[in-house]
Amino acid sequence: MPPTYDIDKIKKRKLCFTCIGEAFLKDQVSKQGKCGECSYCNEKLECFSIEKLSKLIEIAFETHYYRTSDQPTAYDYAMMKEFNKTGTVRAKQLSMQ
Numbered sequence: 001m002p003p004t005y006d007i008d009k010i011k012k013r014k015l016c017f018t019c020i021g022e023a024f025l026k027d028q029v030s031k032q033g034k035c036g037e038c039s040y041c042n043e044k045l046e047c048f049s050i051e052k053l054s055k056l057i058e059i060a061f062e063t064h065y066y067r068t069s070d071q072p073t074a075y076d077y078a079m080m081k082e083f084n085k086t087g088t089v090r091a092k093q094l095s096m097q
């Protein structure tokens with residue numbers, strides 16, 4: 001049976017700036033966060049709720065990334081084919097030595 005998650009409880013968890021590795025987000029939380037107990041390290045520091053952080057991360061993804069095709073382009077396909085050919089040739093050369 002798959003685990004169940006209480007999304008409302010997770011949204012209310014707090015994450016402090018010291019628990020964040022990404023520099024920009026860490027800076028935002030340290031400057032704009034509210035002082036509270038981090039749900040992960042239990043220190044009383046500036047925190048954002050997981051709900052607020054997830055919205056910021058969602059906006060960043062929408063702004064800076066776009067979904068690409070899950071299929072290779074013609075160029076990718078040609079490169080993969082060439083790589084395989086080169087790899088095979090190289091393996092034959094190595095086995096002859």
Ligand SMILES: [Zn+2]
Pocket residue numbers: 015016017018019038039040041042043
């Ligand atoms: Zn923390």
